[in-house]
Amino acid sequence: MEASVVAAVESAVESGGMAIHVRMLGSMAVSRAGAALALPPSRKLRALIAYLALAPHAVNRAHLCELLWDIPNDPRGELRWCLSKARALLDEPGRRRIETAQDTVRLDLADCRVDVLEIGQAMQQGIDKAGLERLRELAALFVGDFLDGLEIGRSPFFNSWLTAQRRRLRACHAAVLEHLAAGLPAGSEERFACLDKWLQLAPFDRHVHERLLDSLGMRGRWREGEEHLAAAVRAFEAEGLDWRPLRDAWRDVRARRASPAQSLESAGPAQAPAATADVPERTGRASIAVMPFADRSTQAGVRGGLADGLAFDVIARLAKLRSLFVIAQGTVFALDQRSVGPEEAGRTLNVDYVVSGSLRRQGQRVAVEVQLVESRTARIVWADVFDHKLDDAFQALDEISDRIVASIEIEIEAAERNRAILTPPNSLDAWQAHHRGLWHMYRFNRTDNEQARHFFEMAVRLDPTFSRAYAGLSFTHWQTAFQRWGEQAPAIDMAFETAGQGLIADDRDPAAHWAMGRALWLRGSQEQSLTELRSAVDLSPNFALGHYTLGFVNCQSGDAEAAIGSSDHSRHLSPFDPLLFGMLAVRALALMRLGRIDEAAGWAVKAAARPNAHVHILAIAACCLALAGKQDEALGFLPLIRKAAPSYRVDDLLMAFRLTPDTQAVFREGARRIGIG
Helix, strand or coil: CHHHHHHHHHHHHHCCCCCEEEECECCCEEEECCEECCCCCCHHHHHHHHHHHHCCCCEEHHHHHHHHCCCCCCHHHHHHHHHHHHHHHHCECCECCEEEECCEEEECCCCCEEHHHHHHHHHHHHHHHCCHHHHHHHHHHCCCCECCCCCCCCCHHHHHHHHHHHHHHHHHHHHHHHHHHHHCCCCCHHHHHHHHHHHHHCCCCHHHHHHHHHHHHHCCCHHHHHHHHHHHHHHHHHCCCCCHHHHHHHHHHHHHHCCHHHCCCCCCCCCCCCCCCCCCCCCCCCEEEECCCEECCCCCCCCCCHHHHHHHHHHHHHHHHCCCEECCHHHHHHHHHCCCCHHHHHHHCCCCEEEEEEEEEECCEEEEEEEEEECCCCEEEEEEEEEEECCCHHHHHHHHHHHHHHHHHHHHHHHHHHHHHCCCHHHCCHHHHHHHHHHHHCCCCHHHHHHHHHHHHHHHHHCCCCHHHHHHHHHHHHHHHHHCCCCHHHHHHHHHHHHHHHHHHCCCCHHHHHHHHHHHHHCCCHHHHHHHHHHHHHHCCCCHHHHHHHHHHHHHHCCHHHHHHHHHHHHHHCCCCCCHHHHHHHHHHHHHHCCCHHHHHHHHHHHHCCCCCCHHHHHHHHHHHHHCCCHHHHHCCHHHHHHHCCCCCHHHHHHHCCCCHHHHHHHHHHHHHHCCC
């Protein structure tokens, strides 16, 4: 859709139409049908247009006044003046681009070509998928710094936003150059020019140094390579960075390129490889850096407040997950104190993901904006805003931290699953095999469950200390037992055995305790099961699956009220979880036990509507609806149940769960009313 909009705009420009082109890289410029328009001299007008163009939603007028005017005589009046000038510049007959509604302002440039928006769209579509010519086109858009020369005196909020946007776009530029360099012939002058620009943008990104050394070796320019290595080592040492990978890379280049038969001159005609031919594949578990959050409520440079506390908390909680390599807080805070932005820090630290954000207090509320970015593609993986009452600052930070960490875990897991599914099975490492297993595991059917087991077994074979892979393997055996996809007793034993292996591998991994808690429930040891599950959430309070499974156990024969609380908390932490259908069903079962039949039916229907909801979830919804007197809606689930399991009866449901005798009797009555009794 976005690409077609860009193509339509370009076509309109070529045909002499009235399409508008807004350039923000370099000095701001606006043209219509190829003819430059005269911009009013007001710097705040240009700043306003840029800010509105990049805002994802309509912006409150009060916020715009605070952003651009430092205690003016009439901020609203000055804003109205700027908006009138912007309308004269951008609006056309029959096409209003400046939209105002109530107290908000929005700029709609969907039918215009805007260099910064075009770059953002390309990043989100996947710069690693772009062809060579497209990469050249994107690189050509970077003619200068974002809004070059547009700093505004006594407007700290705008200048802070401007700095953040410049850092983000420099990261986008570096990502474009990295992938462009990968697609150019190794010894070509175009590649050297590309690497030089990349080096200027990211002087401490070891990948660009390694690529440059390789190209110099390809051309036989050994003396230049030695000189570049020596200069790079001095620069890295001065910044306290590890330069040894550069030395090792140069030794490898010399070993590979030393033979004349391998030099560029003796080789045949150079052929440009695919755009990402020599972008190195990552191996091992994903790494992440959490940069200090900017506090928009305090004077610049003042540290130690809520924003720093939030960053410390997120780093500590991510480390407790045991599934990611997390950069220590001392390192990221040291980089931040040297004014290294999140994007540059990601490349300097050579991590896969970077978390950054800002905090702002307004009265008795605090709003936290967070972004998770993939370092080498500059793609925004996830972004959100968390708004919370500030009655108790520590409680507010605690809840926000939980939600941030749970969201990061889910989003990275999804990104890694998508990456792993595209990797050939015979070249998977343990981390990739684990995520390939997760991709199949979350399909919740017998065939995919077997595939998941295969990949988890591969993961633990490649790395016998990988506790998360043992937890996944245990879950596949649990599914076989719970769904009765095979002999139950051996599956229960295997679920318990592999969970135990996970605990031996890492008894601080919450997922290992989660797997053991589920296995113990299968064995009928409810109290031991609850103990293990509580250990999981004690180790990592934001571990959504731990809270969900506590609810799962309690909703059947334990504390029904506690089950509702666990279900709600797990959904609060992970609102788009692959097991969301189970979280909703836990609430339905707990409400059923409490005699709140109508509510139970509503939640059960929500559970059944989720993707991959299995046949037991459909049966719970049908029985709850029948008991609530909604016979027609209940009967509507029968075709779905028959399709999933033609001979399904209520006994299949009751054998899967550990329900109390009185709850079993209630379900039998519901099943009798719809003919599966």
